[in-house]
Amino acid sequence: MSNELGETLQSLRGRMTLREAAEMIGISHTYLSNLEKGDKTKPSIETLKKIAEAYNYPYATLLIEAGYFDEMKSDIHQEYNKNIKEMIENLLEFVKVRPKNKDVESRLKQLLKKYIVVSENDSWNDLVSKTTTINDLDDKSTLYQEMYAIHQSVFEDDLADFLCNNTIYYKGVPVKDQDRKVIRSFLDVLFEGRDSTFES
Known part of the structure; x- marks a missing residue:
């Protein structure tokens, strides 16, 4: 669990005793102490909601400090990876069926070059794999949108x-x-x- 959350909880408790704060929140004082020390597993979102309401503190901030946003980012990355892979496969299948539209491949590679290093020896599997290494969520989102535009223009x-x-x-x-x-x-x-x- 992030120690940032523990420090926030200590600050929010202020001069209240652990027992007073825990009673106000609706959890045990032992559990609250562990959360403040950062030596307890990540609290549930329900517990964070109780804390936010008790201290009148932004719930979203507690979620971020507890690491839930990192989990959501990971899920979003995985969803983008899946969708990007499927779009590339669909476009390559299109080229296979309609060889005259080979330029779709070059359009794809030109797009990918904006986000990853593309070498002549890269197979399409290599390129798909490289797109999964894009760590910036904004970049991956933009790549997805631009690839979706190509996909739509081809299949509309x-x-x-x-x-x-x-x-x-x-x-x-x-x-x-x-x-x-x-x-x-x-x-x-x-x-x-x-x-x-x-x-x-």
Whole structure:
């Protein structure tokens, strides 16, 4: 547990005894003493809320000092890593199906160069792995947004992607997964042999 929290709790208690403060908060004086010394595991968010209310102190500040914000940052980083990886995979799959749109790869690499070191020998797996090392959350958020813009520009007019990723209806009746497969099979036959005219 952060000692910063312990110091804050000591300061907030002021001239009150441990017993007085603990009674006001609704916890044991032994537990409060341990929290102030920083030799206790991180308090629950419920306990922090009690402390904030008792001392009339900002709850969010206690959460940060207790280290909860660091945990949230870690979760956010992991979510960005997952989404960035999925977008790169989707775009590479698009290029595989439509080789004429190879420029999507160069657009991706140009974007990644703003945030990571990209070498000629890097595989796409290497590049995905490097994006996970971006520690600045603002940078990772901006990368995600810029990559999302590329992803949207590539897929916004693609019917196959629309069929996969949207809830669609026909005359008010929802189209089920099995229906989608039938529609896509029909479209595959209809468009077989036609050249892609997609422009990214």
